[in-house]
Amino acid sequence: MEVATRYARQVAVIGVHSPKFSAERDPANLAAALERHDVAYPVVADPDLTLWNQYAIRAWPTLVAVDARGRVVARHEGEIALPDLLESLRPLRGPDGFVAGDAPEDASGDEPALANTLRYPAGILADAARDLLVIADTGHHRLVVASLDGQIRFTLGDGVPGLVDGTGDRVRFRWPRGMAMLPDGRLAVADTGNHALRLIDLGAHTTETVAGTGEQARHRMSGPGAARETPMASPWAVAWFAGELWVAAAGTHQLLALDLEKGTLRPAAGSGAEGLHDGPLAEAAFAQPSGLAVAGGRLYVAEAESSAIRQVDPATGRVRRLVGRGLFDWGDRDGVGDTVRLQHPLGLAADPDDARPILSIADTYNGRIKRLESETRTVARVFGGGDREQGEMGDEDGVGTAARLRSPAALAVAGDRVFVTDTDNGVVRVGDLATGRMNVLRLEP
Template identity: 45%
Template sequence: MVGLQIAVPNRTAPRRLVRASLAILNLGLLLILSGLACSPKAQTMRTQARVRAPELAPNSGWLNTDRPLSLTALRGKVVLLDFWTYGCINCIHIIPDLKRLEKKYANQLVVIGVHSAKFENERETENIRRIILRYGIEHPVVNDASFAIWQSYAVRGWPTLVLIDPEGYIAGTVTGEGHYELLDRAIDELVAEFRRRGKLNEEPLSFALERAKVGDTPLAFPGKILADEKSQRLFIADSNHHRIVVARFDGTLIETIGTGAAGMIDGPTDRATFKTPQGMALDGDMLYVADTGNHAIRRIDLKARRVETIAGTGEQLTDYSIREGDARATALSSPWDLQLIGRKLYIAMAGPHQIWQLDLDRGKLSVFAGSGVEARADGTREEAAFAQPSGLATDERTLYVADSESNIIRAIDLATDGRVRTLAGGDLFDFGDRDGRGDEARFQHPLGIAYRDGALYIADTYNHKIRRLDPLTRTVTTFAGTGRPGHDDGRRPSFYEPGGLSVTSDKIYVADTNNHAVRVIDLRSAQTSTLPIKGLAPPRPTEERSTAYVPAVAPVTLPRKRVRKGETAVLVLDIALPSGYHLNPFAPQRASVKIEKGDGILELGAATRELIWRGQEVALPLRVPLRPFRSGEAEINVQATLYYCREDNTGLCRVRSFAWHIPLESVADESAPHEVRLQAQIDADGP
């Protein structure tokens, strides 16, 4: 009985090595499981003795589950561990593959994400929770902030996938993206073998998903923003609602473009679909969109109100030898931002770590800068290397790049020799939060950049700041933000992973991604405010979006209550929301009242036993009728679950449950009350 390990070079390896490794895999090598014969084509691969999979750390933070998981408890299931970090584009790319595997092997496979963070900011469980929401991850995730699980599995790069058989032994390992077929075959073999041996557990499992704990907001993780001073319009990439929001500078809604469903449909703006759009560029009535999730560039004719795909096939680029081709026939890989200069559209192509160029007149795509190696390397456009470029800006002579994964700001000379140079920042694993000049400065995964009047403004995403860079002196200063996540306006504002920004003559507009908000910084007064988009609502809720989640909560037993016999009593649920919050009108509020003891004492109408209502249909306190028709003792259980959001509809909504056990005594005493009041207060900083 042997186990076989397949390893592909990690995400920092030279691209030519990755291509060579993938070529070997394409010969038909299979990640084979313990005890089965391997293909003759795998003879050169290293085999090893059967190894028990190390147990998972139980005390780490767990998400998408209401309890820690263990491999021991999952015996009988095929388990796939995904070692990832959420700023890694390659890790993002494999999420669709994981979803396909989870769907295909719904009763046999359990995927567990092991989040081993590269950046300090990525180690916070709350930040991981928001990424889970942003990318629709539905499998359990453990926060391996201390790298305990990483070290126990001897992992060396992101993403790494470890397959574990139903007896708890490691069946194989692959590193990098693009291994769906390999893993599919291996899991299929494992399922067949352990089903034959009677050791496969095919009972379905369900988990308490993070997406079910929150309501919907008008904006959902907006990634980028574009302010057009001439028309006084804002274009907002409402990324997780898969649409573009157009509003006036005062926040008045003009229109939404896209249905809100993820897809890639061209046509009228009210029927077209996008998938996690990001950067935009405007040319008169033509709005160009980096449709990141579709690996495509879309063009919106704002006058004719039509959407058209002008670059990309809808499939992710896998052949990194491609240097140019017809725009509609050439695959792209996670285009993240756009910059229009003349009739050339420059594309921050995060996936292959390059800058691409789209000739709008000729309909041709080409690699403009970057070797494809993920690194910080200056030099000619062909020699230079980038690391997940995610933001673009220009002064018409220079193209500026927010090179997010290498934590630096780059400049590409457009006027003379076309060389690439680093203006400020550190390197792939040299990041932080420090003002200074050139290489002395430190950023942490900057995603956005904008140019205005000789200055660059930078969305220093993981530092929750807006920074200012003088491209001549290469001096970096903090412009706004405390360095801590938050949502505070005024002269000392806080942000939460801002992803994009756009500058006009007097204001900076910020896509404050994790706050689901547009923030406005006044350049004259240095005041920051939140801009509500008047009239904007989330896309029409789907059955999936409105799934109710009732957190487990221990009931509070109250002292015995007396009620007057023979009269209709009222149970009052008086729950006070935090100041500045309201019930989420798009989520199902829930209350239940059950008679635990004393059916012959109390009467409870069927309609009041389980109440579900929408936030706009009810006001607190909630009043539920009871009728104590006989003297005696009874007991009732009450539970309420509320979904509530900030009044400005910008903060992430929260959920809170309460439970009470109430002993009651029905008495023939006219002085006894006819009301049972249950009171609770939700703190603003509560769960």
């Protein structure tokens, strides 16, 4: 995005959307994704992978540099930091290199958001004991703090993307997502777009940065370091586990752990290779870990790119697969163990009862909420998607699977209620596990 805006006089950026998952072939889902990420440059839909094959693409994402004569002069597979990207475009540069123009102001926060209006909410926390609901209003770069019945108490963040600590609405976030409550009552937030972790005192309405530099990590994390001096890549979710704040670092396919007392950040699990490989913590491979939940003394991980649910057991020091078969095995199938298929799950939440760990899954690209009994590896759909074999997206309240959601990205459980960010519909929905009814939560200022 920055290349498209800052170097527009010399570089034309054109996106090509070659879908991996079946849900990504839907034009409505593609349009929502482009708006959600504020993509301003043109994007070509390539549903049949025609351009993918013509350019011999092998991985998502891949950057291809084409000169004025139509010749491919450079390519890069995987995520890349801006300095490395500019270096890879060296063959296209003139004698003076790339000359940056005046960067336009980020307009995503120009129009102030109404207190009860959400834009692509992608994180949520529910605490029954505190009668507390916190919504990551991701597209508005802010947090909405409310009661469980939707009465808004206050907001944090002024709606303009940035990395600013402080008080109340004078602080700034950039695409905040996952959250976790710490034992001392502070709220931890994965500030995904800033590649940082923030801590919030909900009583004083103060926000501070405790990990990350604000810059995207260019390599996987290989050893411990000072948290405020160590870059991360797209922290997506957080969870308090085994006395530390664990982080799903989606960009480097790792789990990190933050020691708040010492101010140190360390790699806790994952080699940094993308894959679905069980084993000892340091040797296991993850594929875009995106959701975290704690139950029964174990950590559970939702992985988007492998459509899998994993278990981290500190007693054995190993990672174990519960659901999912590989990077290209997905679908919409209930069942037990290896027969189960999900499609790009982003959210995970645990029931309060640790004695019988049951997890709720935001099966994002199937538009469903499912339940997983971790001991038996049994998965069953409970809300959304309709009665057909393949889930259908939409925007509708209803009972059980008669409800319709569009790309639900996060959820939280409080008692018999499941709070869901119905992300592309811009609302929060509440599913009652006792009655099976799901309705939109009306936020009231």
